[in-house]
Amino acid sequence: MSDYTYDKDQDGIVTITLDMEGQSANTMNSRYIQMMEEILGRLQGEDGLSGVVFASAKKTFFAGGDLNMLRAIERADEETFRFVEANKAPFRALEKLPVPVVAAINGAALGGGYELCLACNHRIVVNDPKAIVGLPEVTLGLLPGAGGVVRLTALLGLEKALPHLLEGKPVKPQAALEQGMVDEIVETREALVPAAKAWIKANPDAHTQPWDQKGFRYPGGDTLHPRVRQTIVATPAMLYKRTRGLMPAPEKILDIAVNSMRIAFDPALRTESRGLCTLLVTPQAKAAIGTFFFGMQAIQSGKVRPKGETWRATSSAILGAGMMGSGIAWAHASAGLPVVLKDMEMDKAEKGKSYSAALTDKRVKRGRMSAAQKAALLAQITPTSDDAAYAGADIIIEAVYEDIDLKEKVIGATFGQLSDSGIYGSNTSTLPISVLAEFCPDPSRFIGLHFFSPVDKMKVVEIIMGEKTSQDTLRKAYDYVQQIGYMPIVVNDSRGFFTSRVFGTYLDEGLALLRDGMSPVALERAGWMAGMPVGPLAVHDETSLVLSQKVRKTHEALDARLGGESGFGADNTASRAIVDAMIEQDRGGRHYGGGFYDYAADGSKSLWSGLDQFASGKGGIAVQEAIDRLLYRQAIETLRCLDEGVLNTEVEANLGGIFAIGFPAHTGGAIQFIRGVGIDQFAARAAELAAKHGPRFTVSQSALDRLRGDQVQAA
Known part of the structure; x- marks a missing residue:
C-alpha cells in the first residue's frame, strides 16, 4: 500500500508514517481499516520489535473520521455497529502490542486522530499553535466513537475529561500538556521522532495502558467519590440549560462516560459504539455535519467567492464613531488592519476609540492579552474629525445612522478619499445598496457591508451586492471580511436584504x-x-x-x-x-x-x-x-x-x-x-x-x- 511508510531502525523501533494517497489529510476513509490491519499484521509478526512510533507526512497528524461516509449512514442497525467496531478495533490491538507505542504529533490531531493518540502509551506534540488536539465530535452532533469517551475519561478522570468531551474545543500544545492530554512537547517537527524513540528506549516496559493494569483507579476518584458524584448529579442540569434538550449528543456522551467507570473496559468500548450508532442517524447530526463542517468549509475555502487573486487591505477608515463604527474599528485593529475612526467631532471619535480600550482592558484583566498587546492594538486606531486623515484608504466603511439623507451626504463627500483600487462599503442593515450607490461617482466600487451588534462577538458580515457592484469589488469585499476574521455571507440587493x-x-x-x-x-x-x-x-x-x-x-x-x-x-x-x-x-x-x-x-x-x-x-x-x-x-x-x-x-x-x-x-x-x-x-x-x-x-x-x-x- 502507498498510504503509509514502514521503517524499522537498528534498535528495533518501527516508525509508521501515515501519508494517505490522494488526500490532504489522513482520515478514516474506505482504505483505513485495510491499512491498519496490514500495519498491525506486520508489527505482530515483526522479529526483534522494541517499539512503535506513529508519525505523519501531512501538515496535520490525523483528521479522524470521513464525514461523507458517516453522513451517508441511514440506519442504526447491526451493519452500522460492525462498521463502528471495525474502525476502532485497530486501536485496541495497538494497546495489546508487547512494546511501547508513541504518537509523534506534528499537527492537528482531532477526533479520530486524537483517539489514535489516546491508544498510544505516550504522546509527544510539537510546540506549534496549529498542533491542536481534542475531540470535537460533539459539535457535529456525534460522540468520539473510536474510544475517545472511554479512554479520555480513564486518562484524566471524569471531572477533567467532561469539558473536553462536552464542549469539543481544540487544545493547544502547552495547555494540552498542563491538562494531561499529551505527555511531552518538543520545539521542532524534526525532533518528534527522535524524542519518541528516546522515550521508548528509556521505557522499554511501558507498553501496558493504565486502564489495563491491575488495580487501576480513575484519576479524581470513581463514581462513588463525593466530588465525582457531585459532578454526575450537577452536569445533567447544566447540559439542559445549555442545550434545552434539543441536542442529544452531550447527554449521550455524559451517560457513556459515567457508565464506562462502572463496567469493564471492553464492554465500555462497545457501549460507546452503540451510542455513536444512535447519534449518526439523528437529524441533529446530519444537520450539524452538513452545515458546520461542509458548509463552513465551503465558505472558508472560497467556493462562493469570485475567482481571482487574493486581495488584502493595508489601510482603512470608518465613518461614524457610534456603537457600530466603534465595533468595526475594533475588528480592524484586532486583525492588525490600521484604521482611521472619523466623526464630525474629535471628542466623539476619541470616545469611539475608548470602546476598544474598554474591550482590551477586559482581556488584560482576564489574562487573555498582555499590556503590550493592548498598546499595539490601540495604536492601530487613529481617531479624527478630518477627512484628509484617511486619504488613499483601501477600504472605507460608512457607519452613520440609518438615515438615507445623511448617508447620501456622507457617501458623496468621502468617496474621493479611496485609493484607486479601493472599495467603499456601507454598513446599512436595510437600505437598498443600489440606491445608496447613486450617491458615489463609481457605483461599481460600492458594496454593502452589514455588521451585526455587538461587532466583537458577532463574527459574520452580510455582503450586499448592488445592481452595479462589480465582481472585482465583491472579491475584494469577501477577502476583506475574511482578512479581519469574520464569516462572509453574500446576498443580492433588496429591501432588508436577508x-x-x-x-x-x-x-x-x-x-x-x-x-x-x-x-x-x-x-x-x-x-x-x-x-x-x-x-x-x-x-x-x-x-x-x-x-x-x-x-x-x-x-x-x-x-x-x-x-x-x-x-x-x-x-x-x-x-x-x-x-x-x-x-x-x-x-x-x-x-x-x-x-x-x-x-x-x-x-x-x-x-x-x-x-x-x-x-x-x-x-x-x-x-x-x-x-x-x-x-x-x-x-x-x-x-x-x-x-x-x-x-x-x-x-x-x-x-x-x-x-x-x-x-x-x-x-x-x-x-x-x-x-x-x-x-x-x-x-x-x-x-x-x-x-x-x-x-x-x-x-x-x-x-x-x-x-x-x-x-x-x-x-
Whole structure:
C-alpha cells in the first residue's frame, strides 16, 4: 500500500508514517481499516520489535473520521455497529502490542486522530499553535466513537475529561500538556521522532495502558467519590440549560462516560459504539455535519467567492464613531488592519476609540492579552474629525445612522478619499445598496457591508451586492471580511436584504402571539424552547422598539422618494400596531428605560405588567404551536429570499441565519430545518398555519420546486 511508510531502525523501533494517497489529510476513509490491519499484521509478526512510533507526512497528524461516509449512514442497525467496531478495533490491538507505542504529533490531531493518540502509551506534540488536539465530535452532533469517551475519561478522570468531551474545543500544545492530554512537547517537527524513540528506549516496559493494569483507579476518584458524584448529579442540569434538550449528543456522551467507570473496559468500548450508532442517524447530526463542517468549509475555502487573486487591505477608515463604527474599528485593529475612526467631532471619535480600550482592558484583566498587546492594538486606531486623515484608504466603511439623507451626504463627500483600487462599503442593515450607490461617482466600487451588534462577538458580515457592484469589488469585499476574521455571507440587493427581513419576522411573530392572547411568559418560553437565543420580546427590547419604528418610517419615506411600495415588512402588522402603541407609552426598549420588560437597578428584569392590553385574541395557544409559528415564519422568509435570488446558496442561508440571526443551531439553519422536517411535510404544516393565521405563512410552489430540484441535483 502507498498510504503509509514502514521503517524499522537498528534498535528495533518501527516508525509508521501515515501519508494517505490522494488526500490532504489522513482520515478514516474506505482504505483505513485495510491499512491498519496490514500495519498491525506486520508489527505482530515483526522479529526483534522494541517499539512503535506513529508519525505523519501531512501538515496535520490525523483528521479522524470521513464525514461523507458517516453522513451517508441511514440506519442504526447491526451493519452500522460492525462498521463502528471495525474502525476502532485497530486501536485496541495497538494497546495489546508487547512494546511501547508513541504518537509523534506534528499537527492537528482531532477526533479520530486524537483517539489514535489516546491508544498510544505516550504522546509527544510539537510546540506549534496549529498542533491542536481534542475531540470535537460533539459539535457535529456525534460522540468520539473510536474510544475517545472511554479512554479520555480513564486518562484524566471524569471531572477533567467532561469539558473536553462536552464542549469539543481544540487544545493547544502547552495547555494540552498542563491538562494531561499529551505527555511531552518538543520545539521542532524534526525532533518528534527522535524524542519518541528516546522515550521508548528509556521505557522499554511501558507498553501496558493504565486502564489495563491491575488495580487501576480513575484519576479524581470513581463514581462513588463525593466530588465525582457531585459532578454526575450537577452536569445533567447544566447540559439542559445549555442545550434545552434539543441536542442529544452531550447527554449521550455524559451517560457513556459515567457508565464506562462502572463496567469493564471492553464492554465500555462497545457501549460507546452503540451510542455513536444512535447519534449518526439523528437529524441533529446530519444537520450539524452538513452545515458546520461542509458548509463552513465551503465558505472558508472560497467556493462562493469570485475567482481571482487574493486581495488584502493595508489601510482603512470608518465613518461614524457610534456603537457600530466603534465595533468595526475594533475588528480592524484586532486583525492588525490600521484604521482611521472619523466623526464630525474629535471628542466623539476619541470616545469611539475608548470602546476598544474598554474591550482590551477586559482581556488584560482576564489574562487573555498582555499590556503590550493592548498598546499595539490601540495604536492601530487613529481617531479624527478630518477627512484628509484617511486619504488613499483601501477600504472605507460608512457607519452613520440609518438615515438615507445623511448617508447620501456622507457617501458623496468621502468617496474621493479611496485609493484607486479601493472599495467603499456601507454598513446599512436595510437600505437598498443600489440606491445608496447613486450617491458615489463609481457605483461599481460600492458594496454593502452589514455588521451585526455587538461587532466583537458577532463574527459574520452580510455582503450586499448592488445592481452595479462589480465582481472585482465583491472579491475584494469577501477577502476583506475574511482578512479581519469574520464569516462572509453574500446576498443580492433588496429591501432588508436577508438577515433584517428574517429577523423582523421573528420579532413580529412574537408580537402576533401576544396579540392572539398567549401569555408573555409562555411566548418567551416558547422562543427559548425553540432554540432561539432569547425570546422575541426580550430581543426586541435589546434591539430597541424605537429603532424598529425608525426603520419602518425610513422605508416609508424611501417608498415616497422612489414612488411605489417596496413591500418590505408588509406582513409585520403586529409589530406596526404594538410597537407604535408601546412608544406612545414611553416604552421604547431597554436603552430607553423599559419596553416589554421593566429593568431594575441591580440588572434584573421582569415582564411589564401592561402587556395584557395588546391581547385581543382568545389565547389557549399550545407551546408547540407557538414554536412552530416562530420557526416556520423565519424559515418561510428565508426560503422566499432564496427563491427571489436575494440569497445565492443554501449554505449561506443556513450559516447566515444561525450566526447573524440566532436561528436554532441544532436545526443546521432554516433551509436545513425544512429539509429535516421533509419538504412535503413542511409545506403541509405551512399550509395549515396559513389557513389559520394568514398569508404570511404561505409558501410558493416555485420555492418548493427549487428545493426539490436542488435535492435531486445534490443526490
